[in-house]
Amino acid sequence: MSQTKQYNVAVVGATGAVGQKMIETLADRDFPIKSLKLLSSSRSAGKKIKYKGEEITVEEATPESFEGIDIALFSAGGSISKKLAPEAVKRGAVVVDNTSAYRMDPEVPLVVPEVNKEDIKEHKGIIANPNCSTIQMVAALEPIKKAFGLKRIIVSTYQAVSGSGTEAIDELREQSQSFLDGEDMKAEILPVKGDKKHFPIAFNALPQIDTFEENGYTFEEMKMINETKKIMHAEDLSVSATCVRLPIFTSHAESVYIETEKDGLSVKDLHQSLTNAPGIVLEDDPATQTYPTPLSAAEKREVFVGRVRKDLDQPNGFHLWVVSDNLLKGAAWNSVQIAEQLVANDWL
C-alpha cells in the first residue's frame, strides 16, 4: 500500500489464535501503522509479542485503552466486544469486530470485501467480520451469483479446531498423541468449552460447532444461514448448513451444493466465472488429481475452489469444494482487508 497517512491501531485479543494472525497480517501487508497497541484480558497482559522485530508488551484492555486509537481490530470473544467496542467508538476509533456480537445488528455492516465492500461506508463505528465458514463460502459463490444468479445453497462443512482457539489446538495435539500411545483421550474443550459434554476430536468428527438453538440447528449453522443472506443482500436465497468439527488444525473445507438462476450452464461456465475472481484460486482438474485440501490452503490468504461438478439429476445444480485458511481469510485477513478498505477509501 502506498499510503502516506499513518494510523494508531489496536488489536484486542492479541494473544489468541486469531489475534496473533492479525498482527502477522498487519506486518505482512505493511499496514500504515503509526502505533500498534496490543490488548488482552488481564490474564494475558504483560506477555510480549513481536511486530516487525519490535517487542510490544500486551496491555489489559480497558475503556481508556482506546484513547487516540483510529482503528481497533477485536477478536477476544463476544462479551468483550459487547463491553468494549462501544467504548472504543465513543473515543473515536472505528472497530472491525471478529465476533458474533454485532453481525446481525441492522446498524452494523457485515463485510467480505470481495462481496460487499461498499457496505463499509455505511458504518456507524463498528464493522463486523463474518463467521469464518461463511466468509470463504460467500467469497467463492459471489462470482457465480453475479454471473448467473443463485437460488439455493446447501453446505456441509469440514472445520478445523483452530476455529475454537488455542486450547482446542492443544487438545487435538494431546489427544492425538494419547491415542497413538494407546492411552485414554482427555476431552475438556471441544465441541464447545462452555457446554455440558465434551467429546474427543482426535480421529473423530463432531457434528456440533457452538451451542444448539431451539430449532435443532447449532449457532454455527444459523450463522452460516443468516450471515450469508445479509452479506449477499439476498433475503430470498435458500441456505442450509450442517457444520462439523474435524481433527484438522488449519483450514476449513466445505462441500457446497448450489442451484443457479440461469439455465443450461456447464462446469466450464462456472470455471470462467471463478477464474480471475478477486481472492479466488481455482484448483480443479480431476485428470491430474488437482483439488485444494486443508493442508494445501494453510497459511494462504486466498479461497481455493475445486471439484466443480454438474449435478446429474438437477438441471441447475452444481457441487463445489471450497477450502481456505480459517484464521486468515476466515478471520485475520478479512479483518485487515476491511481496515485496508477503510483507509484506502477514507471511510474512517
Add this chain to the structure above:
Amino acid sequence: MSQTKQYNVAVVGATGAVGQKMIETLADRDFPIKSLKLLSSSRSAGKKIKYKGEEITVEEATPESFEGIDIALFSAGGSISKKLAPEAVKRGAVVVDNTSAYRMDPEVPLVVPEVNKEDIKEHKGIIANPNCSTIQMVAALEPIKKAFGLKRIIVSTYQAVSGSGTEAIDELREQSQSFLDGEDMKAEILPVKGDKKHFPIAFNALPQIDTFEENGYTFEEMKMINETKKIMHAEDLSVSATCVRLPIFTSHAESVYIETEKDGLSVKDLHQSLTNAPGIVLEDDPATQTYPTPLSAAEKREVFVGRVRKDLDQPNGFHLWVVSDNLLKGAAWNSVQIAEQLVANDWL
C-alpha cells in the same frame, strides 16, 4: 441362530481389514460353520488366524480352493472376485462379494438386508455387498422412504481410512506421529494407492475416494449414486454425492439432505419412522448434546442417526447425520447378514 444344518464357509481376503472383521463377525454371530477355510493371495498364505480359539492357516486362493464350499465371502479386491467368484460358483458355492466387481450387474442382487432382503433369492450364485458408504445411508433412509416416500438425496461423506485397507490405516498412524514430531509426512497410499499422486491424510481432508470418472465424479461418488437407486429399486430417485476421506480410523459419517414425497412432515415424524427400524439406533437430542460420532459408533453393528432437522426453506427438506462402522455394517457384518439370510431362508 438355532440352525442344525452346518456349512462349509470360505473367507477370501482373510488377512485384510474387512476379512478379519468377517472372521470375527462369523464367530460373534455363532454362524453355523462346519469348516472354515481362510484364503488370500500367495503373499499372505501361511499366516495363522484364530477362529473361536482354533488356529487356521491361511491358504492361497485358487479355483480348486472352492471344492466343497457352500458359502464364500469375498473381500480381496475386484480383480480377484472377477477371476475366482465364477470358479467358486461353478463348484457349487454361493458367493457374497464385497467388491465393486458385480454390484451393477443386472443379474446380481445388490443387498442391504434391512432394505431389500427379498432380492437375495433371485441370485444366480453371486450376491453383491454394496459400497460401505452406500449401505449405511440406505439403511437409514429406507424407513423414511417406506413411511413417506423419497424424492431426493444429497450426501456429503466423512469417511475413515480403514475403507482403504490396512496400508491406509498404517499410513494415517505414521503420518500423525510424524506431524506431531514436527517431521515431514510420507504419503504413498492415499487417496488411491494406484493413482498418480498421493497426499497426506493426517490432519487433512482429501476430496477424492477412488479414481475420477469422465464426468468429474469419483468412482466412490458414482457408486453411492448408482447403488442407492439399485438397492432401493428407485430409478427416479435423485441422488448426488461428494465423498471425502478424513483422518479417522473407523466409521464413516454422512451429512445427508433429503426431500420426502409426503408434505407437512415434522422432525417427530421422521424420528417415529426411525425408532424401532431394523438395524437403526436413533441418537438425537440436542438438549443433551446427543448425536453419534465415528468413535461412538466404532465396533458396533448398527447404523446411528442423529441431528435430524427440518430445512428452514424447503417444505419437504430434512437433514440427517448418519454414522456407522464402515468395516462392520459397511462390509463384514452386511456380508454375514446376507449369509445368515441365505441359510435361514434356505436360499442357497
